[in-house]
Amino acid sequence: xxxxxxxxxxxxxxxxxxxxxxxxxxxxxxxxxxxxxxxxxxxxxxxxxxxxxxxxxxxxxxxxxxxxxxxxxxxxxxxxxxxxxxxxxxxxxxxxxxxxxxxxxxxxxxxxxxxxxxxxxxxxxxxxxxxxxxxxxxxxxxxxxxxxxxxxxxxxxxxxxxxxxxxxxxxxxxxxxxxxxxxxxxx
Amino acid sequence: xxxxxxxxxxxxxxxxxxxxxxxxxxxxxxxxxxxxxxxxxxxxxxxxxxxxxxxxxxxxxxxxxxxxxxxxxxxxxxxxxxxxxxxxxxxxxxxxxxxxxxxxxxxxxxxxxxxxxxxxxxxxxxxxxxxxxxxxxxxxxxxxxxxxxxxxxxxxxxxxxxxxxxxxxxxxxxxxxxxxxxxxxxxxxxxxxxxxxxxxxxxxxxxxxxxxxxxxxxxxxxxxxxxxxxxxxxxxxxxxxxxxxxxxxxxxxxxxxxxxxxxxx
Numbered sequence: 001x002x003x004x005x006x007x008x009x010x011x012x013x014x015x016x017x018x019x020x021x022x023x024x025x026x027x028x029x030x031x032x033x034x035x036x037x038x039x040x041x042x043x044x045x046x047x048x049x050x051x052x053x054x055x056x057x058x059x060x061x062x063x064x065x066x067x068x069x070x071x072x073x074x075x076x077x078x079x080x081x082x083x084x085x086x087x088x089x090x091x092x093x094x095x096x097x098x099x100x101x102x103x104x105x106x107x108x109x110x111x112x113x114x115x116x117x118x119x120x121x122x123x124x125x126x127x128x129x130x131x132x133x134x135x136x137x138x139x140x141x142x143x144x145x146x147x148x149x150x151x152x153x154x155x156x157x158x159x160x161x162x163x164x165x166x167x168x169x170x171x172x173x174x175x176x177x178x179x180x181x182x183x184x185x186x187x
Numbered sequence: 188x189x190x191x192x193x194x195x196x197x198x199x200x201x202x203x204x205x206x207x208x209x210x211x212x213x214x215x216x217x218x219x220x221x222x223x224x225x226x227x228x229x230x231x232x233x234x235x236x237x238x239x240x241x242x243x244x245x246x247x248x249x250x251x252x253x254x255x256x257x258x259x260x261x262x263x264x265x266x267x268x269x270x271x272x273x274x275x276x277x278x279x280x281x282x283x284x285x286x287x288x289x290x291x292x293x294x295x296x297x298x299x300x301x302x303x304x305x306x307x308x309x310x311x312x313x314x315x316x317x318x319x320x321x322x323x324x325x326x327x328x329x330x331x332x333x334x335x336x337x338x339x340x341x342x343x344x345x346x347x348x349x350x351x352x353x354x355x356x357x358x359x360x361x362x363x364x365x366x367x368x369x370x371x372x373x374x375x376x377x378x379x380x381x382x383x384x385x386x387x388x389x390x391x392x393x394x395x396x397x398x399x400x401x402x403x404x405x406x407x408x409x410x411x412x413x414x415x416x417x418x419x420x421x422x423x424x425x426x427x428x429x430x431x432x433x434x435x436x437x438x439x440x441x442x443x444x445x446x447x448x449x450x451x452x
Contacts, residue, residue, distance in 0.1 A: 171198070
């Protein structure tokens with residue numbers, strides 16, 4: 001608990017530092033959140049280069065609008081909101097969606113398990129991409145980025161009740177697809 | 188068919204929002220109801236599978252590139268946002284309504300070529316010349332701007348658009364080493380400044396119907412402009428290179444209203 005509070009205070013200090021003109025302080029925030037943001041964007045758009053551009057654009061926009069950041073919210077919720085908007089813009093452009101060629105890192109040392117997980121991951125990602133954007137985004141935020149319902153409500157600018165109902169629908173749709181294709185434990 | 192209350196308990200359990208009493212209630216219910224238990228296990232598996240999708244390391248250069256962009260922004264003379272700005276981005280639905288019309292690429296490119304050869308003036312000339320709507324000013328004079336649009340475009344750079352009482356500014360990162368063109372059509376604006384902190388010359392061509400800005404180098408560029416008085420048309424902005432294009436339609440009436448609103452604060 002105390003660690004979390006320290007972390008929030010530290011983030012606020014970095015933000016304050018940036019606002020007083022020390023651009024280099026922003027690096028601490030980039031260092032901390034570039035990985036989670038990049039990966040969440042990757043799950044949403046399924047394109048390595050696009051995810052990279054989205055992450056970069058999100059940080060630059062966050063920096064430009066740092067003065068509007070409300071410290072009653074966590075910095076990561078705020079920057080996720082920006083990243084989601086950037087991702088939606090990209091998805092709306094309806095550009096190419098190439099398959100993810102980069103290997104997904106797994107911690108499992110057993111090659112068979114690792115291969116199975118990779119296959120499973122690819123199949124789930126494929127089905128995720130077949131969902132409507134609303135459903136995909138909310139599943140990524142909840143289960144991949146591990147945001148709470150309250151945080152998702154803030155990120156998507158919707159009431160918590162709507163978050164719940166969208167999550168329910170999204171899970172049902174994804175489960176239906178996985179069951180239909182006999183993927184993973186849904187076979 | 189499962190009871191809605193059971194479904195709610197199951198999904199709330201997955202989201203960690205059940206009270207202790209509700210969790211206990213669910214546990215008892217699952218012991219009695221095999222189909223509910225099966226469903227719960229499936230949803231739980233789904234959650235674990237999504238969590239287990241795995242992460243990959245972001246590109247090595249990402250942090251460096253972000254900080255480079257951030258430093259560029261901080262060196263810019265523009266102060267982009269004021270703390271209690273009421274400005275907002277266009278919503279996803281609004282953005283969705285704005286389609287890209289591929290045929291306009293050909294139109295814009297053709298028009299761009301004609302304009303380029305017809306009436307080319309340098310940026311220095313632009314900044315020093317007088318115009319009917321007032322003197323040309325440098326973008327440093329723009330002090331309060333509201334963010335209106337930010338949209339990555341297909342050249343893998345970014346276009347950011349701001350408006351405020353001092354005027355409107357479009358920022359574009361130009362990532363490619365290619366001919367880059369910004370076209371305002373119809374010419375319903377008064378160009379107040381074109382600036383690029385790190386890059387060299389660009390050409391500005393004007394005609395009765397459009398304004399075209401061309402540059403040969405990559406890098407950030409900012410274009411400041413005011414809508415002409417009384418104009419209520421849609422401002423059609425096209426940014427294009429040899430390989431791709433970004434387009435945005437902005438209703439001039441909205442810009443004027445927003446400017447007045449900001450003035451009144």
